[in-house]
Amino acid sequence: MVFKRRDRRSPLQVLWELIWPRGGWARAFHYVKHRVRRLPDSPERIARGIGAGVFASFTPFYGIHFVIAAALARLINGNILAGLSGTFFGNPLTYVPIGVISLQTGHFILGTHFEEGSEHGLMGKFASAAGDLKNNSVAFFTGQEADWQGLKIFYDEVFYPYMIGGIIPGLVAAVICYYLSLPLIRTYQLRRRAKIKAKFQAIKKKAGAALPNPQKPG
Template sequence: MLFRRRDKPTRLERIRVAVWPRHSWVRSTRYFSKRVLRLSATPHAIALGFASGAFASFTPLIGFHFLISFALAYLLRGNMIAAALGTSVGNPLTFPFIWASTFKIGQMILSGKTSDANAQEVHAQFQERLLQNSLDTLLPMLKPMVVGAIPLGLIVGTVSYVAVYKSVEVYQRRRKQTIAAKRGPLLFRTAKTKDQDGD
């Protein structure tokens, strides 16, 4: 197979690469942004797809992010590939902040309190439950995290939609201009050759 590695990566290495990129995070982010820009769809469909993936990454259902993003993209008529790429908003660097913020906001929405004392209590409760391995203590965390994921996911999804829409629109416009600029001299040479052949 073309470009296949000589040494087959071990399972541990594959897990490490999935959690932490082989190259820098900046390079990986640049790669994903180029993948999004080069998708062949309308800016609206690409932006909707990416926003669906960004929204899905805020839910605590880690194993289902792709399925949730695909379902949202299908309902909103967004691009499926962009939806998959949008789930990269949730990654090992952002997950701790996403989980803590969704839990905190969910607790505030459910309890209706927004005081500083309550915020400290929520933070301590989150850390205590997160460090315990018992499923019984983790399950009660899902309800406030799901509730908190909705407003945060909508905000990040909206911001993602606007940013991706503008970026894709500019990229596609410049690409069309570049292609038109390259075709212009070619069409001129072709027409000139035909005229000479006609003479």
């Protein structure tokens, strides 16, 4: 095929580039910023879309942040493409602080606490939930008794507090990003329009100068 990669990446390389893209996160950030600023829409709708994407990054629904961002952007009359780009706020460099803040806020709101320790830590709860899903899937076909205790603990102590606790910091981050991006997008669009107008006027002036002057009748 014409567009097939010549250097085939191994699964390990694919996984690593999800964590650290080629060129680094700074280059990826500037690329997303450039794409967002050039969206053909009003600054307000683009900024609302970015806010929707940022808020979606604070939800525990990993894997469908794009879907949530698009739905929220549509709900608040924001730009959907800007919403998809706004989910870039959640990346492997920010997932840990986002998760910690959301979990702590959720347990504070619910009046509960997160049990830590080698057996009851976050990774242990993830492992128990994954084990329940695996074992109970097998039990469904073998007739063995299903045990959902690990998954229940994960839901009660991780997923539900994360979902509740991500609302407030997600809204705060979304509002901040909205008000930060709005003037930047507006300024960029005004400058871009001015450049396009100046370029068009220069072309028009050059074309006018190239036309022959009609001779005046004697």
